[in-house]
Structures are given as C-alpha cells and as structure tokens.
Amino acid sequence: MAERQAIEQFLRGQGVLVDVRTPAEYAQGHIPGARNLPLFSNEERAEVGTSYKQQGRQQAILLGLERVGPKLAELAQALQDLSREVGGQPLGLYCWRGGMRSGSVAWLAETLELPTRLLDGGYKAYRRWVLALMEETWPVHLLGGRTGTGKTDLLEALAQRGVAVVDLEGLAHHRGSSFGGLGLPEQPSSEHYENCIAAALDQLRSAPEIWLEAESAQVGRCRIPAGLWRQMQSAPLLEISRPIEARLDQLVAVYGGQDPEGLAEATQRIARRLGPDRTKAALEAIAQRDWRGACRQMLDYYDRCYDHELQRHGEQDRLRMLGAEELGRLSAAEAADQLIGRQRMRLMLEKGSLGSTFV
Structure with missing residues (x-):
C-alpha cells in the first residue's frame, strides 16, 4: 500500500511528482515540477461532479469507473514510462484532497509493482503550506x-x-x-x-x-x-x-x-x-x-x-x-x-x- 506523507516529507522525497487532477486544475496551479497525468478530462470530472450532487456518491463512483475503464491500459503505460524515466524511484501522487483519484492511480501503479507515495490532504494541503510559508x-x-x-x-x-x-x-x-x-x-x-x-x-x-x-x-x-x-x-x-x-x-x-x-x-x-x-x-x-x-x-x-x-x-x-x-x-x-x-x-x-x- 502506498505510504501517505505529510507535505514536508512529500516535497523532499525522491522521484517524480504526479498531479492526477484535470488539465484545467493543473493549469490553475500545481506543485512546481509536477507532471500532469489526469485521471479524468475536464469534461469527465464535471460530469462526475454533477452525478455526485444529483445522484449521490455511489452513482458518481460508478460513472467514474465507466469513464476511466477504457483508458486504464493507456494510463498504466504512462505510469510505467514515468517510473522508467526516474529510474524506478517512487511516484509521488496527489489529487485535490488526497482521496479517490490519487488513491485509484496508486492502486493501478501498485498492480504494476511500481512504488508510490501519496500526499496526505492533496493539493489542498499543499496550498495551506504555501500560504503559511508566506507568513514566515x-x-x-x-x-x-x-x-x-x-x-x-x-x-x-x-x-x-x-x-x-x-x-x-x-x-x-x-x-x-x-x-x-x-x-x-x-x-x-x-x-x-x-x-x-x-x-x-x-x-x-x-x-x-x-x-x-x-x-x-x-x-x-x-x-x-x-x-x-x-x-x-x-x-x-x-x-x-x-x-x-x-x-x-x-x-x-x-x-x-x-x-x-x-x-x-x-x-x-x-x-x-x-x-x-x-x-x-x-x-x-x-x-x-x-x-x-x-x-x-x-x-x-x-x-x-x-x-x-x-x-x-x-x-x-x-x-x-x-x-x-x-x-x-x-x-x-x-x-x-x-x-x-x-x-x-x-x-x-x-x-x-x-x-x-x-x-
């Protein structure tokens, strides 16, 4: 199972950082140096979010699986390529809150026997760290x-x-x-x-x-x-x-x-x-x-x-x-x-x- 790390440990760890949020979220702001490997497209995330609000969590999960399923092989190949690029060092995965999206990609990586680590609290925790650092x-x-x-x-x-x-x-x-x-x-x-x-x-x-x-x-x-x-x-x-x-x-x-x-x-x-x-x-x-x-x-x-x-x-x-x-x-x-x-x-x-x- 991927290790969940607090922000300081996550930023100082070895390997490549991977932002699994949508391209639009990544463009708005990301951890500098992180690569974008989106689990959902911008449109897919909006669709899943609407389903969550209107039909509940389970239906949203089912819709997400339906959208991601056809892309699993492509996503797996991208993870393998990234891992080879950094010499097999752990992939530092994060999403918005450190929840289902990064957890799902971590599961796929582990299935491929690729080492991973997760940012506890996700990009939201990173933003809190950034704003606190400015007050130092x-x-x-x-x-x-x-x-x-x-x-x-x-x-x-x-x-x-x-x-x-x-x-x-x-x-x-x-x-x-x-x-x-x-x-x-x-x-x-x-x-x-x-x-x-x-x-x-x-x-x-x-x-x-x-x-x-x-x-x-x-x-x-x-x-x-x-x-x-x-x-x-x-x-x-x-x-x-x-x-x-x-x-x-x-x-x-x-x-x-x-x-x-x-x-x-x-x-x-x-x-x-x-x-x-x-x-x-x-x-x-x-x-x-x-x-x-x-x-x-x-x-x-x-x-x-x-x-x-x-x-x-x-x-x-x-x-x-x-x-x-x-x-x-x-x-x-x-x-x-x-x-x-x-x-x-x-x-x-x-x-x-x-x-x-x-x-």
Missing part, C-alpha cells in the same frame, strides 16, 4: 532603481555568485510594465505564481539575506502573495542608479528586438498617463524603428511611477549602492562583485570584525 519571517532585501538601471541583470549576476535571489519577474514571466510581457511566455495564474515563489523561498531557508527586486503589488497580472508583500514594504532597500544614456542603452537592448505592433499596443495602453504629445512622439518613433527615441518618451512617466512607489518605502530604509556615473561604467557582473564585497564588509562590521571607520 524572511530576511528580505530589496534592489530598487528606475527603469533601465539593469536590476534584473544585477540580480542574475548575484545569483550566479551564490547569493540568495528570488526573481519575482522571471517567475511571473513579466518585466512589470505595460511592455513587460513582450516576447515572454504566457503568465501563470496568481495561484501558481504563489506556488513558484514558495518553492524558491523553501530552498533559501538558511540564507542570511534574500534579494528581491522592488516591485509593485502586481507583476503583470500576477499578484505578489500578501504575506511576502507586507515584508517587502518594510525591508531594507538598496537603490542603484545609472545615467540616462546608459538606461536607454539597456532598454533598447531589451525591447529593440520586440514586435513593433506589440510595442505600439503597449504604448497605447498607457496613452492617458503619457499624455497626447509623448504618446504621439513615441508611436512615431516606433513606426520609424527609432527604439531609443521611443524609450526616451517613456522614461519620464516610469520615473514618476518609481519615485512615487519609493516615497512610500521611507528614506530611512534606503541607501545608494553607487553614484550614477560610477555604476554606469560597470557591467552587471562587476556591480554584483562590488555589492557582495560591501555586504560582506557590512556583516563583518556588525559582528565587530572591522573597525568602526568603515562607511
């Missing part, structure tokens, strides 16, 4: 800066050097502006976004600092979990700055290769905020493939948005990493090395390992 206290540090200062590149460079980083924009598949989704995959649901953030944080429990980019409450259509957002509001913020020409270089590098129609549509979405003159100038620049000119029209608006958000954070929690001219000459890798060096010195000072002359 995390050593959050924010990296801020106006549009085009290369915050994402700097975070990536820090991560490559072993610094704990959660890429909120990368997980959301969005850069956080009207133009933020251009050229990126479709965004996850806010529910699955929470799951991805939870998975990232869970891997960083021993980190002395966890760096995030200073964001609004939403990254595109993905909402940052409330518990984490509250901590971000009071976290220390390190603000970086670059000269405007360097920022324009950065923006052209990111957006210059995007579809002009997509850029024009994104510009139209913020036309009221840009104002008629800037909108007209931006659209004309896009039509002429003058990416630098188009980006220049946007900066005033986005700078005002950033400055407004920054005012709410509080001056006492801010410090500047480097002056604009100095940082403008550094690559993301060089800036990351400087930041790591300064943070190490700060920690040594706090521990009394350095003299008080360090500033």
Whole structure:
C-alpha cells in the first residue's frame, strides 16, 4: 500500500511528482515540477461532479469507473514510462484532497509493482503550506532603481555568485510594465505564481539575506502573495542608479528586438498617463524603428511611477549602492562583485570584525 506523507516529507522525497487532477486544475496551479497525468478530462470530472450532487456518491463512483475503464491500459503505460524515466524511484501522487483519484492511480501503479507515495490532504494541503510559508519571517532585501538601471541583470549576476535571489519577474514571466510581457511566455495564474515563489523561498531557508527586486503589488497580472508583500514594504532597500544614456542603452537592448505592433499596443495602453504629445512622439518613433527615441518618451512617466512607489518605502530604509556615473561604467557582473564585497564588509562590521571607520 502506498505510504501517505505529510507535505514536508512529500516535497523532499525522491522521484517524480504526479498531479492526477484535470488539465484545467493543473493549469490553475500545481506543485512546481509536477507532471500532469489526469485521471479524468475536464469534461469527465464535471460530469462526475454533477452525478455526485444529483445522484449521490455511489452513482458518481460508478460513472467514474465507466469513464476511466477504457483508458486504464493507456494510463498504466504512462505510469510505467514515468517510473522508467526516474529510474524506478517512487511516484509521488496527489489529487485535490488526497482521496479517490490519487488513491485509484496508486492502486493501478501498485498492480504494476511500481512504488508510490501519496500526499496526505492533496493539493489542498499543499496550498495551506504555501500560504503559511508566506507568513514566515524572511530576511528580505530589496534592489530598487528606475527603469533601465539593469536590476534584473544585477540580480542574475548575484545569483550566479551564490547569493540568495528570488526573481519575482522571471517567475511571473513579466518585466512589470505595460511592455513587460513582450516576447515572454504566457503568465501563470496568481495561484501558481504563489506556488513558484514558495518553492524558491523553501530552498533559501538558511540564507542570511534574500534579494528581491522592488516591485509593485502586481507583476503583470500576477499578484505578489500578501504575506511576502507586507515584508517587502518594510525591508531594507538598496537603490542603484545609472545615467540616462546608459538606461536607454539597456532598454533598447531589451525591447529593440520586440514586435513593433506589440510595442505600439503597449504604448497605447498607457496613452492617458503619457499624455497626447509623448504618446504621439513615441508611436512615431516606433513606426520609424527609432527604439531609443521611443524609450526616451517613456522614461519620464516610469520615473514618476518609481519615485512615487519609493516615497512610500521611507528614506530611512534606503541607501545608494553607487553614484550614477560610477555604476554606469560597470557591467552587471562587476556591480554584483562590488555589492557582495560591501555586504560582506557590512556583516563583518556588525559582528565587530572591522573597525568602526568603515562607511
């Protein structure tokens, strides 16, 4: 019989995780890395659910067996393929509540002599774990800066050097502006976004600092979990700055290769905020493939948005990493090395390992 495991044991176990819920349930949110092997299609589950409400549990079970029966051989083959893929390690099965669907698939796997384990409480228990994890206290540090200062590149460079980083924009598949989704995959649901953030944080429990980019409450259509957002509001913020020409270089590098129609549509979405003159100038620049000119029209608006958000954070929690001219000459890798060096010195000072002359 498959072992039922609590969430922590289940997540840390070996083998592949298998979500046996419908494709629609899986798309709404799942344990990151889990594979979808649905017992029912979206329509079949709706049909079984209606039968349960109208005719009772036994009739619903009979209808479910009727729908699953013709697919048993195909399902069995898929289980065998997954098991071979992970070298015979246990298949971690879960459904919504850890009940009949995962139990039925576990029975089939065991009939095939494939080792399995079940998530006690199912995906519903996992979601409770995710929301509770967001309420834990995390050593959050924010990296801020106006549009085009290369915050994402700097975070990536820090991560490559072993610094704990959660890429909120990368997980959301969005850069956080009207133009933020251009050229990126479709965004996850806010529910699955929470799951991805939870998975990232869970891997960083021993980190002395966890760096995030200073964001609004939403990254595109993905909402940052409330518990984490509250901590971000009071976290220390390190603000970086670059000269405007360097920022324009950065923006052209990111957006210059995007579809002009997509850029024009994104510009139209913020036309009221840009104002008629800037909108007209931006659209004309896009039509002429003058990416630098188009980006220049946007900066005033986005700078005002950033400055407004920054005012709410509080001056006492801010410090500047480097002056604009100095940082403008550094690559993301060089800036990351400087930041790591300064943070190490700060920690040594706090521990009394350095003299008080360090500033």
